[in-house]
Amino acid sequence: MATQQSRSAARIMMAPAVFLLLGWMLIPLCMTLFFSFKKYLPLRGDSMANGLEWVGFANYVRFVSSSSFWPSIQTTLIIVGGVLVITIVLGIALAILLDQPMWGQGVVRILVIAPFFVMPTVSALVWKNMFMDPVNGILAHLWKFFGAEPIQWLSQASLPSLVMIVSWQWLPFATLILLTAIQSLDSEQLEAAEMDGAPVHKRFFFIVLPHLARAITIVTLIQTIFLLAIFAEIFVTTGGAFGTKTLSYLIFQRVLESQNVGLGSAGGVYAIILANIVAIFLMRIVGKNLDA
Amino acid sequence: MGQITLKQVTKSFGNVEVIPSLDLEIGDGEFTVFVGPSGCGKSTLLRLIAGLEDISSGQILIDGQDATSVPPAKRGLAMVFQSYALYPHMSVRKNIAFPLRMAKLHKAEQDRRVEQAAAVLNLTDYLDRRPGQLSGGQRQRVAIGRAIVREPSAFLFDEPLSNLDAALRVGMRLEISELHERLKTTMIYVTHDQVEAMTMADKIVVLRAGNIEQVGSPLELYKNPRNQFVAGFIGSPKMNFIQGEEAAKYGAHTIGIRPEHIAVSETDGTWSGIVSVSEHLGSDTFFHIHDTGLADTITVRAGGEIGFRHGDRIHMTPREDVIHKFNENGLRFT
Ligand SMILES: Nc1ncnc2c1ncn2[C@@H]1O[C@H](COP(=O)(O)OP(=O)(O)OP(=O)(O)O)[C@@H](O)[C@H]1O
Ligand SMILES: [Mg+2]
Numbered sequence: 030m031a032t033q034q035s036r037s038a039a040r041i042m043m044a045p046a047v048f049l050l051l052g053w054m055l056i057p058l059c060m061t062l063f064f065s066f067k068k069y070l071p072l073r074g075d076s077m078a079n080g081l082e083w084v085g086f087a088n089y090v091r092f093v094s095s096s097s098f099w100p101s102i103q104t105t106l107i108i109v110g111g112v113l114v115i116t117i118v119l120g121i122a123l124a125i126l127l128d129q130p131m132w133g134q135g136v137v138r139i140l141v142i143a144p145f146f147v148m149p150t151v152s153a154l155v156w157k158n159m160f161m162d163p164v165n166g167i168l169a170h171l172w173k174f175f176g177a178e179p180i181q182w183l184s185q186a187s188l189p190s191l192v193m194i195v196s197w198q199w200l201p202f203a204t205l206i207l208l209t210a211i212q213s214l215d216s217e218q219l220e221a222a223e224m225d226g227a228p229v230h231k232r233f234f235f236i237v238l239p240h241l242a243r244a245i246t247i248v249t250l251i252q253t254i255f256l257l258a259i260f261a262e263i264f265v266t267t268g269g270a271f272g273t274k275t276l277s278y279l280i281f282q283r284v285l286e287s288q289n290v291g292l293g294s295a296g297g298v299y300a301i302i303l304a305n306i307v308a309i310f311l312m313r314i315v316g317k318n319l320d321a
Numbered sequence: 322m323g324q325i326t327l328k329q330v331t332k333s334f335g336n337v338e339v340i341p342s343l344d345l346e347i348g349d350g351e352f353t354v355f356v357g358p359s360g361c362g363k364s365t366l367l368r369l370i371a372g373l374e375d376i377s378s379g380q381i382l383i384d385g386q387d388a389t390s391v392p393p394a395k396r397g398l399a400m401v402f403q404s405y406a407l408y409p410h411m412s413v414r415k416n417i418a419f420p421l422r423m424a425k426l427h428k429a430e431q432d433r434r435v436e437q438a439a440a441v442l443n444l445t446d447y448l449d450r451r452p453g454q455l456s457g458g459q460r461q462r463v464a465i466g467r468a469i470v471r472e473p474s475a476f477l478f479d480e481p482l483s484n485l486d487a488a489l490r491v492g493m494r495l496e497i498s499e500l501h502e503r504l505k506t507t508m509i510y511v512t513h514d515q516v517e518a519m520t521m522a523d524k525i526v527v528l529r530a531g532n533i534e535q536v537g538s539p540l541e542l543y544k545n546p547r548n549q550f551v552a553g554f555i556g557s558p559k560m561n562f563i564q565g566e567e568a569a570k571y572g573a574h575t576i577g578i579r580p581e582h583i584a585v586s587e588t589d590g591t592w593s594g595i596v597s598v599s600e601h602l603g604s605d606t607f608f609h610i611h612d613t614g615l616a617d618t619i620t621v622r623a624g625g626e627i628g629f630r631h632g633d634r635i636h637m638t639p640r641e642d643v644i645h646k647f648n649e650n651g652l653r654f655t
Contacts, residue, residue: 222408226423235419
């Protein structure tokens with residue numbers, strides 16, 4: 030938007046959408062904030078009609094001092110970080126493979142994208158029952174075939190299993206974005222580098238990877254936002270047991286299992302703060318990359 | 322050293338034969354230009370020499386050594402691409418230094434060669450910019466800089482000036498010619514612009530559909546084109562071709578006469594016609610003449626002061642000694 034006029038026109042045009050979004054976001058946000066300062070235990074007879082007791086920051090203090098708080102933060106970060114690393118590394122590898130001319134390219138590309146269309150609940154169930162079941166799962170059979178003791182995936186290696194399931198869901202997304210980025214790389218640049226004496230791995234690190242930088246930041250940003258909130262996968266597989274309780278899962282437990290709305294809301298506010306820290310951090314990187 | 326020999330080189334993409342068997346000798350230090358119409362296989366030929374495409378059969382020798390299966394980086398050739406192919410995320414300095422970095426040269430030596438190349442190409446002030454912050458001509462110079470720091474045995478240029486505007490093109494043409502004078506390195510230059518070919522080349526290779534039509538110095542091609550295709554391609558404006566009765570007078574199927582070899586007059590001449598368009602360039606005037614009974618249009622070059630207008634009757638006299646005669650296969654005789 031170059032001129033003053035087009036800029037103010039753009040503002041007016043965007044205003045309705047912005048107000049709608051603000052209302053959409055602000056009302057739940059304000060209610061969460063409101064509850065987080067109240068004692069609100071529906072099973073003990075607290076209700077909006079009776080008036081809720083103001084407890085100040087008590088909920089916040091309790092949420093943080095709970096023994097599950099820091100482990101849940103750690104779990105969240107491990108899942109987000111693990112999935113990001115796996116999807117980006119494998120995504121680049123797959124994108125490079127899919128970019129090569131090969132027989133049946135169209136079909137292969139659709140197959141690669143397919144997992145993205147499977148609902149999280151369904152894919153977690155498929156993994157849990159068909160792959161990771163310690164008796165009947167394919168992986169158990171594979172282990173037995175090689176004479177090894179099958180792993181109790183979801184209890185013995187619960188966190189890696191979860192990372193695996195979620196990575197499987199998000200790999201297509203990363204691959205797709207990275208593939209389009211790779212396809213936009215000018216082949217003459219690679220040829221020039223080849224003539225300049227750069228072998229394959231140096232062409233990758235000096236030409237392809239910098240070209241992908243922007244796509245990688247975008248994948249990171251979008252995935253982080255969604256990964257911070259994964260829920261169905263945990264609910265269906267471990268139910269939060271075996272150290273797989275993430276921050277969002279902890280909040281769910283506080284509100285629905287312990288029926289403590291105030292405490293859960295305080296957790297929600299922490300989650301908002303965490304998400305914003307990540308977002309600011311990422312916006313900086315993306316902003317820098319998008320400017321270049 | 323930079324002597325390149327192609328022996329019975331052929332190239333097919335799938336079952337499309339782009340280059341049927343071709344032999345060519347490029348001497349050390351020569352400025353060779355490949356010209357031909359679009360799609361005739363100039364770029365393909367250059368990429369075969371560079372090693373970016375595999376040849377289907379035949380042999381490529383560089384300095385007498387068989388280079389047919391040598392990878393591009395080891396052939397000692399540098400290429401300047403039509404799109405410049407600069408690395409967008411690296412500064413100009415890093416772009417130029419890239420081949421040296423890949424060759425693992427000392428940092429000090431890298432810097433010295435980059436500075437030297439930048440000085441030659443007037444890029445010293447732009448070394449810390451990104452390619453995206455340069456003009457077309459500057460990018461072109463960076464691409465050339467990246468080629469010269471390697472001190473290759475030959476340079477390959479693929480239509481390096483086609484993205485530049487006319488004025489810049491003339492300037493860069495001179496710069497490349499000067500560079501050749503200074504470095505005395507073999508250069509192979511692809512273009513479809515016959516003016517570039519005429520002005521820059523020591524040797525022109527005219528290609529048509531993957532075949533070499535003629536090889537020779539610019540003047541040789543101008544004076545003694547081997548066939549009608551070369552005659553029409555070299556020289557601007559194009560040679561006039563006349564068939565039928567008038568050609569038969571010379572015992573030929575077709576005769577060709579260049580616009581600059583026809584004298585014009587208001588009163589008398591061998592041929593006559595009506596001026597349809599006159600292009601005044603100041604130094605010269607080009608007349609496009611209709612209704613001559615010879616060909617659709619006859620183009621004539623005359624001095625800048627001669628002022629015929631649209632619709633005027635004009636008389637023309639060709640210079641008999643420079644009339645080219647072609648037989649029915651388009652080959653020139655005498
Ligand atoms: N990778 C390829 N696969 C199939 N055909 C190709 C390929 N590259 C080039 N060709 C064909 O080879 C012929 C020569 O192409 P080339 O690029 O060498 O032409 P050119 O003389 O450089 O033309 P221009 O002046 O337009 O650049 C063309 O007919 C083109 O369609
Ligand atoms: Mg070409």
